[in-house]
Amino acid sequence: MRVTTNTMTDTLVRYLAMQNSQLFKLQQNISSQKRINKPSDDPVGMGKILNYRNNIATVDQYLDNIEQAKSRIEFSEMTLDMVDETLDVIRAISKTEATGTTTSRNIAADQVKDLYNQVVDLANSKFGQNFMFSGYQTDTPAYSHTVEISGGTADTINFGLSADSSNVTLKIQDNNGNVLRTLAPADIGPGSDGINNVVWDGRDDGGNLLADGLYIFTVEAFNASNDPVADYAVYNGDDGSVTYILGEGTRLSLDADGRNIFSPENPDGTPAGINIFEVLADLIYALENDDTSAIADQTKLLDRAHTQISEIRAANSPRMYQLETTEEFWSNYKPKLQELLAKTEEVDLNEAVMQLKNIELAYQTTLATAARIIQPSLLNFLK
Amino acid sequence: MTDIYNVMNIAGKALMNQQKAINVTGNNIANVNTPGYSRQKLIVETSTPLQSGIGPMGDGAEAVRIERVYDRFLGVQINAETEALGQWEAQKDALAFIEAIFDESGDFGLSRSLNEFWTAWQDLSNNPSGYNQRVIVKAKSEVLVDTFHRMFSDLQNASQGIDADIEGAIEEINLLTREIADLNQKIMETESTGYSANDYRDKRDLAIKELSKMIDVNTFEDASGRVSVSVANGQTLVEGNTHWSLSTQMNVSGTRDVLWFDSAGNSVDITSDISGGKMKGWLEVRDVDIANYLGKLNDLVQTLANEINTLHSTGFGLDGSTGLDFFIGSTAADIQIDSAIVNNLDLIAAASTSVGVPGDNTNAIRIADLQHALMMNGNSSTFEGYYQSLVSEVGRKVQTTDASYDHQYEMVAQLENRRQSISGVSLDEEMMNLVKFQHAYDSAAKLIATADEMMQTVLNMI
Numbered sequence: 001m002r003v004t005t006n007t008m009t010d011t012l013v014r015y016l017a018m019q020n021s022q023l024f025k026l027q028q029n030i031s032s033q034k035r036i037n038k039p040s041d042d043p044v045g046m047g048k049i050l051n052y053r054n055n056i057a058t059v060d061q062y063l064d065n066i067e068q069a070k071s072r073i074e075f076s077e078m079t080l081d082m083v084d085e086t087l088d089v090i091r092a093i094s095k096t097e098a099t100g101t102t103t104s105r106n107i108a109a110d111q112v113k114d115l116y117n118q119v120v121d122l123a124n125s126k127f128g129q130n131f132m133f134s135g136y137q138t139d140t141p142a143y144s145h146t147v148e149i150s151g152g153t154a155d156t157i158n159f160g161l162s163a164d165s166s167n168v169t170l171k172i173q174d175n176n177g178n179v180l181r182t183l184a185p186a187d188i189g190p191g192s193d194g195i196n197n198v199v200w201d202g203r204d205d206g207g208n209l210l211a212d213g214l215y216i217f218t219v220e221a222f223n224a225s226n227d228p229v230a231d232y233a234v235y236n237g238d239d240g241s242v243t244y245i246l247g248e249g250t251r252l253s254l255d256a257d258g259r260n261i262f263s264p265e266n267p268d269g270t271p272a273g274i275n276i277f278e279v280l281a282d283l284i285y286a287l288e289n290d291d292t293s294a295i296a297d298q299t300k301l302l303d304r305a306h307t308q309i310s311e312i313r314a315a316n317s318p319r320m321y322q323l324e325t326t327e328e329f330w331s332n333y334k335p336k337l338q339e340l341l342a343k344t345e346e347v348d349l350n351e352a353v354m355q356l357k358n359i360e361l362a363y364q365t366t367l368a369t370a371a372r373i374i375q376p377s378l379l380n381f382l383k
Numbered sequence: 384m385t386d387i388y389n390v391m392n393i394a395g396k397a398l399m400n401q402q403k404a405i406n407v408t409g410n411n412i413a414n415v416n417t418p419g420y421s422r423q424k425l426i427v428e429t430s431t432p433l434q435s436g437i438g439p440m441g442d443g444a445e446a447v448r449i450e451r452v453y454d455r456f457l458g459v460q461i462n463a464e465t466e467a468l469g470q471w472e473a474q475k476d477a478l479a480f481i482e483a484i485f486d487e488s489g490d491f492g493l494s495r496s497l498n499e500f501w502t503a504w505q506d507l508s509n510n511p512s513g514y515n516q517r518v519i520v521k522a523k524s525e526v527l528v529d530t531f532h533r534m535f536s537d538l539q540n541a542s543q544g545i546d547a548d549i550e551g552a553i554e555e556i557n558l559l560t561r562e563i564a565d566l567n568q569k570i571m572e573t574e575s576t577g578y579s580a581n582d583y584r585d586k587r588d589l590a591i592k593e594l595s596k597m598i599d600v601n602t603f604e605d606a607s608g609r610v611s612v613s614v615a616n617g618q619t620l621v622e623g624n625t626h627w628s629l630s631t632q633m634n635v636s637g638t639r640d641v642l643w644f645d646s647a648g649n650s651v652d653i654t655s656d657i658s659g660g661k662m663k664g665w666l667e668v669r670d671v672d673i674a675n676y677l678g679k680l681n682d683l684v685q686t687l688a689n690e691i692n693t694l695h696s697t698g699f700g701l702d703g704s705t706g707l708d709f710f711i712g713s714t715a716a717d718i719q720i721d722s723a724i725v726n727n728l729d730l731i732a733a734a735s736t737s738v739g740v741p742g743d744n745t746n747a748i749r750i751a752d753l754q755h756a757l758m759m760n761g762n763s764s765t766f767e768g769y770y771q772s773l774v775s776e777v778g779r780k781v782q783t784t785d786a787s788y789d790h791q792y793e794m795v796a797q798l799e800n801r802r803q804s805i806s807g808v809s810l811d812e813e814m815m816n817l818v819k820f821q822h823a824y825d826s827a828a829k830l831i832a833t834a835d836e837m838m839q840t841v842l843n844m845i
Contacts, residue, residue, distance in 0.1 A: 040785065
């Protein structure tokens with residue numbers, strides 16, 4: 001075949017360009033440490049890389065969710081532990097006061113009142129910004145003397161009494177302690193031992209409808225002998241639970257219904273266990289009235305309350321175990337994903353540098369050959 | 384009759400011939416790097432022999448014509464393969480730009496935005512009434528929406544870039560057809576004298592080759608040496624010394640159509656009839672590939688928005704509201720977060736019942752679960768999976784186009800080499816010829832000198 005000068009130069013230029021582009025590609029790979037710098041480098045590999053990255057990010061989220069669930073259980077456990085300790089103190093007082101002289105009982109009653117408030121505060125613990133034991137009603141305290149107006153209608157006012165009383169006064173206040181409405185015994189009617197419901201029209205003393213929101217009320221009740229009747233708070237939440245996403249299709253629900261701990265109920269609303277607040281209120285009333293047999297009764301009920309709380313605490317244990325094993329699973333899974341990602345995405349530096357050396361050699365050889373071939377021509381030899 | 388004058392005659396002719404030969408060689412050397420140049424040869428034939436007393440006597444040589452060394456069939460082949468090369472080249476360049484739009488190697492693309500959107504809903508499920516979590520859901524949703532917008536406008540830009548390329552190419556095509564028409568005229572005039580118009584033909588061949596790269600053409604040479612060129616569905620671009628122009632026009636979809644104008648000024652839309660060259664490559668990428676990718680992106684957006692809206696409207700916001708869509712719009716261009724939600728984060732519906740507000744996170748969990756739901760591709764792929772396969776598809780397309788281009792490039796290079804070996808100027812060969820003709824010239828000059836001396840001798844005899 002007749003080969004002209006142009007054929008040789010064109011071919012050399014083509015091969016040099018080809019080697020240059022190979023060098024460029026390797027340079028990119030080495031600088032970025034990635035084998036795949038654009039989708040066309042390895043389309044299937046690119047798809048896999050995106051998949052691994054997404055999976056790793058999702059696993060991170062699951063681990064995050066698990067952390068939060070664990071925190072919640074730990075916090076709940078801590079709270080219930082303190083409740084148990086407080087009840088222990090109360091039980092000790094109660095045992096002592098079941099017998100003996102009367103002089104210490106009023107002091108004991110005041111002590112138990114303070115401890116009662118502590119237990120109420122613990123029942124109204126917040127996890128973050130949310131009340132822990134109110135079910136879905138995380139913006140409402142679980143056990144408190146509160147009543148809500150929404151949409152212009154006031155809820156029923158619920159509270160408990162430790163004895164019958166025909167002299168019950170309710171004072172409804174705002175958050176600053178200003179009394180907005182006083183409901184007199186005549187408006188309310190006689191109160192009974194146990195849970196009482198009072199309807200309120202949502203209006204203040206001047207007859208004006210109050211704004212939507214949460215209001216606090218206080219209860220003052222006296223028995224026939226004009227002795228004070230202790231009152232106790234009723235549950236304001238619902239039966240909601242907190243659900244955490246532990247994995248695709250894996251959920252963990254943590255019960256948040258405070259009643260299961262403090263005042264269990266049957267589905268029809270009848271009591272199904274120990275209502276701790278009722279027991280404490282009854283104890284206060286018994287102490288104030290020197291009713292030793294009642295004191296002894298409440299002491300027995302406090303024993304059962306301790307069992308009730310222990311059962312709840314025990315139920316958290318398998319849940320904690322599930323969280324920890326799931327956490328371990330994801331913690332082991334994640335490095336495997338990262339390894340797969342690295343294998344697919346990253347360049348093997350040794351291999352790349354070797355290839356670079358090879359192509360460099362080829363390139364230099366081509367250049368040297370080019371110089372030798374295209375330079376001489378007949379002109380050099382004609383005289 | 385043979386005599387001294389005859390010798391002079393022969394020598395004179397020889398001198399002229401060698402001079403012409405050196406001229407042709409000089410022309411070859413000067414044009415060694417001219418693109419499209421075919422080397423020329425001086426064809427020399429022996430003159431008609433004279434009758435002499437001892438039989439026919441040779442009368443020297445005549446330069447008959449100058450021929451260009453040229454393989455016509457090879458020319459046709461090169462044009463055809465150049466057409467394909469043009470098409471692959473245009474596709475390769477246009478797709479490289481589009482690949483950059485789907486470039487996920489840096490982890491800043493749609494894949495990341497979509498994943499973070501889902502994890503934001505999981506965070507919300509951990510604290511459904513939390514203000515921070517709602518802010519994050521809104522922020523990640525805005526990033527997702529912005530990413531969709533950006534990809535749409537990038538694809539639009541790619542499409543417009545191609546339209547600009549098409550417009551530029553049309554101007555070049557019109558220039559080339561004008562040149563071919565002019566050359567037709569010159570060649571016809573030159574060849575009417577009976578001699579081949581070598582240089583003009585080379586130029587015209589080059590123009591036709593460049594035209595082939597741009598758009599698919601059919602050529603036909605008639606008896607008087609004029610080439611007629613037609614395009615697409617038989618519309619004539621060049622006939623004789625007349626040429627017809629192409630132009631572009633914006634159509635209803637916002638892209639440009641290619642038009643051909645006849646003598647009366649009526650236009651014919653030839654866009655769908657173009658089947659080769661760069662024009663075909665560009666049109667293919669613009670009308671098939673970009674439309675495909677945009678279509679898939681829009682599918683993703685529409686299904687995502689639909690599914691989320693369906694769940695979201697059954698849920699309840701912190702203020703008890705329900706029935707609200709989360710996204711408005713259904714294409715990558717117009718999707719937005721509902722402005723009511725943007726202004727009031729309480730409207731994000733995490734709860735599934737009105738009494739469950741604010742602690743119920745069931746609806747947030749349902750929406751987060753959509754991450755794994757097989758909603759795309761006939762219910763066989765997740766949203767993330769669908770996008771991953773779209774990215775792979777783009778990568779594969781670029782890969783195969785690059786491979787086709789490389790293959791075609793090699794093919795054309797081989798044909799060019801072949802053309803070079805037939806028509807190319809070899810400097811070494813021309814140098815040799817130069818020496819050869821120079822010697823012959825010297826010899827012919829010597830012949831004249833000898834004949835002159837002979838004349839002198841005769842004259843001195845008198």
